Every structure is written in C-alpha cells, then in structure tokens.
Amino acid sequence: MLDLKFVRENPDAVRAGALKKRLPDRAAAVDKALALDTELRAMMPKLDGMRSDLKNSGKEMGKLTPEQREAFLGKQKEKKAEMQALEEREKQLRAELEQQLGLIPNVPDGDVPDGKDDSENVEVRRIGTVREFGFAPRAHYDIGEAQGWLDFTKASAMAGSRNYILFGDLALLHDAVLRYAVDLLVARGFTPIDPPLLVRDAAMFGTGFFPGGEEQTYRCEKDGLNLIGTSEVPVTSLHGGEMMAEADLPKKYVARSACFRREAGTYGKDTRGLYRVHQFQKVEQVIVDVADKARSIQHHHEIVKNAEDMLQAFDLPYRVVAVCGGDLGVPQAMKYDIETWMPSRNGYGETHSASRFYDYQARRLDLRYRQKDGGKAMYCHTLNNTVAASPRILIPLLENHQQQDGTVSVPKALQAYLGGRAVLGKPVF
Template sequence: MLDIQYIRSHPDIVKKAVADKLLNSDIDRLLEVDRRIRETTAAVDRLRAERNKLSRNMSGEARTAREAAGVRGRAIKTKLAALEEGLAGLKREYDGLMLTVPSIPAPEVPLGKGEADNVEIRRWGTLPRFDFAPRDHMAIAEGLDLVDVPRAVKFAGSRSYFLKNEGVLLEMAICRFVLDQLIAKGFTPVTVPLMVKESAMLGTGYFPLGYEQAYRIPEDELFLIGTSEVSLVSYHRNEVLNLEELPRRYAGYSTCFRREAGTYGKDTRGLYRVHQFQKVEQVVIGRADDAEAERLHYEILGNTEAILQALELPYRVALACTGEIGLGQVRKHEVETWMPSRNGYCETHSCSTLNDFQARRSGIRYRDEDGTLRYVYTLNNTGIASPRILIPLLEIYQNEDGSVTVPRVLRPYLNQREKIGPKPR
C-alpha cells in the first residue's frame, strides 16, 4: 500500500507501475473517490459545526427562533445522515482500491512480462556429470523407500505425499542446518501460527490477489499460511518499535500450505509442486531507509547463496522483471537450483524487498531520531523449502548403486552418516 499523498502527487508514476507489473488497478477512480471523500468530509464537518452551534444557542433564543432552529436542526440531521451514509460507501470503495495499488519497482528492475524476461546475475557451481544413466528424484526416493505418493493420493488427493525413513531425517537435517546458519547470523528462530485471520493475509499483501491460492477454514474465518512471512510480519501488527532494535531478523520455521490453483496438469510427477511443505523463511524488519533496505536485501540473498554453496548445489541468481515481482515487491531476486531431471535451473528461493508496503497495511511503525513516526520496511527470503530442495539434493548426490551421498554439512545432523542406501531385502 502506498501513501495516498504520494499517489496524489505522482499519479503517472503509479500508473506506470500498474502497467509494468501487469496489474489491474484503477488509479483515476481511486483519485476521484479520494477527492469525493475529502469534499464530503468537509461538508459533514460544516454541518456538524452548524448543528453544534444551534444546540448551544437554543436555550437563550425566543420561541420563534427556537422553532426555526429546530426546523434547521432536523434538516441538518437528514442531510448529515445521507452524507454520512455516502461517505461510508466511499470509504469502503477507497479501502478496496488502495489494496490494489502496487509498490513502485526499484530503478534496476528490468521491464518484462514473464520469467523469460528475468535477468541472470550469476551462476555458481559445476553441473554434475554422470558416468551412468541418472534417475530422477522420484525413482531414487522410491528405490530407497524415502517417499510414498500413491498411498497419500488415495486418501489425501493429488500433490500429496509421505516422506519416510531417511527422507524424514534428511528434511529435518536440512531445516535444522539452515536454522543454525541463520541463528549464527543473528536471526531469532520462531515457530508460528499456521492459521491466521484474513487481516493478516491482507496486511502482508497476500490478499486480495491471492485468495485462490489459500486454504480457507470458513467455520473459524481463518486461513492456512503459505509462508511464515505472514505470521512473522503480523507479529508486530499495530506496534511502534524501538529504533535501537532495528533491524529485527527472524527465521520462521513452519509447515506451509498452497492450493496451487491454476496449475492443473503441471508438474504432477514428483515433489516439485505440492500442497504442503516445510520451510525456513528469513524475514527482516528495518528502518525506512532505501540504502539500508538494499543492503539488507543483499544480506539475506547472500545467506541463501551461502546455504546452497555449503550444500554444494549449483544454482543461478536472476533479477526478476516487473511482470514477475508482484504487487508489493520493490525488487526481487529468484534463486534457481540445478535439477538434472528437469535439465534446468528451477526456482527454490525468492528474495524480496517490500519497503513500507506491508507495514502500512499492518500498522507497523517506529519512532525516528527526531521523534517522527515512520513505517518500517520489510524484506523476506526463503531459507530453505522442502521437499522441493530434495529434488536437486537426491539427483545431484545419487550414485550408480541407487544410494545417495549425504552432503558433508548435513552429516552432523544424521549421526555422521555418509550415505543413504537401499534397504536390505
């Protein structure tokens, strides 16, 4: 959500952001509603002032004057009721329109419509070469009895799965490794509520555009989160934070849920696109300072790269174009890890700066050095998401005999185990 003063002063910049992000936001209508609200509010204030003046003077007036004042008072009451009803409707429309206004992309964000227009920044690592016919992650996992999809699908539906045996331990090891890495860098580990109110989804910008991707619990008017970012940003909802405590760094560990609406028939085999997954999320809350936000963005992006390098998984970093960065993002980098079975780099992490977009919606502020109240800036980036990260890990570390070598950095979390091998028959 942008400051309405900024929208009034820079309508062309905001309209360009709407067009560049391929969104549908009627800025002209918003400004018209905003103007009518201000005019109607002024008219309401004038009538209320007149009504109050009449009330104060009634007792000292002659009978005829009191009668005239009464007639005028009733007319004011009728007029006020109509104006206030209209004003309430205008404010509802205004609130809805404001929720559709995007953040302004940073200057370095490339213009584009889709993933093909993202700009590659760098690559790291050497792509694996096999001297045997490599298997995909499902063949590997099923051969090692690490996953069972058919039994999950028969009672939980498509895109469901069981992790089993060392598959469970491997996922836990990866998540714990990432948490330890982030804790060492000053992040506070947090487990979060998985069910939240609509206000939390609106406050973090996942609604109104993302309703179709969220699971709803109508009896309790709650929604399942698709990322712990929702809960971690909402943690400080309607608070005024201390300047000395900024930036705050959180590592959220949670199960996440996404309906994957609109992906029918896409990525149906394997663990790439599932409804339920585990994730460690980086969330940072900082001062309203563009330079600091940019520094923090590259800090959390660097954390992700350090994690993938420690796991020795080849990846590339791409700067997302305007059509890919979404409603609230000012800048976004996507980190894509090499997946042999897909013969390409595929998204495993997403690093975003949102400036005060979420803070305005969620009412999160701090008091600056001069005492001025300002909205905080928020940033987020994936620490790790599983089971998607299991795809490159299993495929890159596979051996000809069907076993999988455990990455060195994960061995301390698996009792120094070096390999996961087939079960004895």
C-alpha cells in the same frame, strides 16, 4: 498499500508500475482511486463546515431557555437532515477508495527488469559447476521410490494429488536441512519463531496476499481462518498495530513452519515428484526495519546471501535471477529468485524467493515505529526470503549428489545432522 498522497502526486508512475507487473486491472484501480479521492476532497470542506456549525450550535443548547430550545432544535434537525445525505456519500466514497487503494500494486523498483513472465527473468550470477555424471543420472522420485523413501501412491490415495510421504533417511534428510537452515540464521542473529499456521483475513490482507490470493489459499470457513502458504504471513504480522521504538529495530526473524498451497490453476504442471506439492516445510527469514531505502536494499542482499551460503555449503549449483515485472507479485517492489540446478529438469528450478516491500506491507499491517529523539511515527520496511523449503530442496540434494548405485552422498555441512553419516541409502541399481 501505497500512500494516497504518493498515488495522487505520481499517478503515471503508479499506473506504469502496475502495467510493468502486467496487471492492467490493477492499473485501472489507480484512476478509480483518484476519481474517488477527487470527489471526496471536493466535498470535505463543505461537510466539515456543516459538522463544525452543527457541533458549535449544539453546544449552545445547554444555555438556552426551554422556549428558545424548541425553535433551535427544529433548526438543528434541518441542518442535520441536509448533512446526512452528504455523510452517506462520504461513507460510500471512503469505502470504495480504501478498496481501490488496496488493489493498487506496489511500484516495481528501478532495478526490476521488464518482462512478461518468468521466462524473462534476468540472471544476475551463476555459482557452482554443474556436475558431469559418468552415468545416466536419475530423477529424485526414481531414487526415492527405489530406496523406499518416497510414496506418492499412498499419499494421493489418502490426501489427493500433489501429496507425498517421506520415509526413513529421506525424512531425516528433510529435517536435517530445515534444522541446518534454522541454525545458520540463528547464528547470524535471527530470532527463531514457531508461528501460527492458521491466520485471520487481516494477516492475509496485511501481507498483500489478499485480495488476489484467495484461490491459492486453503480456508477454514467455519472459523474464518486461512492456512498459511508461507510463514511470511504470521511473522511479518507479528508487530502489526504496534508502535515500535527505532532502537528496537531491525527485527530479524527466522521461522520454520508448514506451508499450504492449493496450487489452483497448475493442472498438468510439474506433476511428478516433489517439486509442486500442497504441503511443505519452510524456513523463512523476515526483516522489519526503519523506512530507509538504502538499508532495505542492503538487507535484501544480506538475506539472499544467507540462502546462497546454505546452498554453497550443500555443494549445490545455483543461479540468482532478478525477477521481471510480469513475474513480480502485487506487494513486492523487487524480488530475487534463487534457482538450484535440478538434473531431472535439466535446468534450474526455483528454490528461494527474496522480496523487498519497502512500506507496502507495513501500511496494511499498521506496522510502525517512532523515530528516535521524539521524531515522527513512520511505517517500517519489510523483507523476506526463503532459507530452505523442503521437500523441494531435496530434489537437487538427491539428484546432484546421487551415486551410480542409487545411494546419495551427504554434503559435509549436513553430516552432523545425520549422525555423522556420509552416505544415505543402500545400493539399489
């Protein structure tokens, strides 16, 4: 949610922002919102005056004699009837205004590249060297199935397509990565959280997933609850409705949770393997801090670095891209993706997504703090980034570290999480 005053004063920038995100419908919401705002503001002085009059004269009632009261009452009723029509219109306008305002996307920051979709994201840096295999490298699903680590057939039989079952060492590796990610962030001062997986609509709206993301979301209609697609939703909502003290900020959280995505509209895309699945585990970092743009940008770099450090510890080549306008979501002001090298795709595949929002989510969540020394109440700034999403991260781990015989070497950093083992699996090829 943007500040109405900001929209009013910068309509061109807000409209242009929506268009940069390739969201013409949302750009139209700017003009709709402003038209409603104009009408509302035109009528408010009159309505306020009528209310004031009615209120003041109502107070006189108590002092009148019964006869006087009779005549007075008639006049009051007349005034009220006249006012009611205006009030009806006001209520309608406010509801529509709120709806349109909720549709207006966050304005992409100056450092967001222009572009229509992910093909036009801009590479910022490329780290690590892509390994030269002395043999034909296999895809993770071939290795996994040969090792007895992966079963897609039984998974889809019991749960439908885009499901998987991990067995044995791969299940352990999955857990090792996630645990490593949590430990890394805890060591850096983040507070670990195990959040709710089912949340109310308010949390989905507050983080900006609704309206718009309903088709991506599994919903328990009976209870009016939604399965989260990322723990960003419950964790960012954690302090919603609160008035925090500036001294309590920043809040830094790391949450591990299951995530659920319907993946509607992706038929035929990434159908093989562990890349695009309905359910996965994710370790997510979330920062809530004061309303300071420079500080937000600094945090943004910090959370990207946290993820990069993990990938480097795993000896995985990756690149960081600045996400272009057309690939940016509604609530984000700027986003970096990290893409890790995946031999089976012969390319980099998205494994991380780091967003900064400024106060867009905070406004929707009523997430505020009071400035120190008796200052003003301000909306917070929020940010988040993946630390590790698994099983997707298992793709580069298996594929980059595979041996010719189908065994997989374990990066040093993860060995302690696997009972000290340096190799997983047995020769199968």
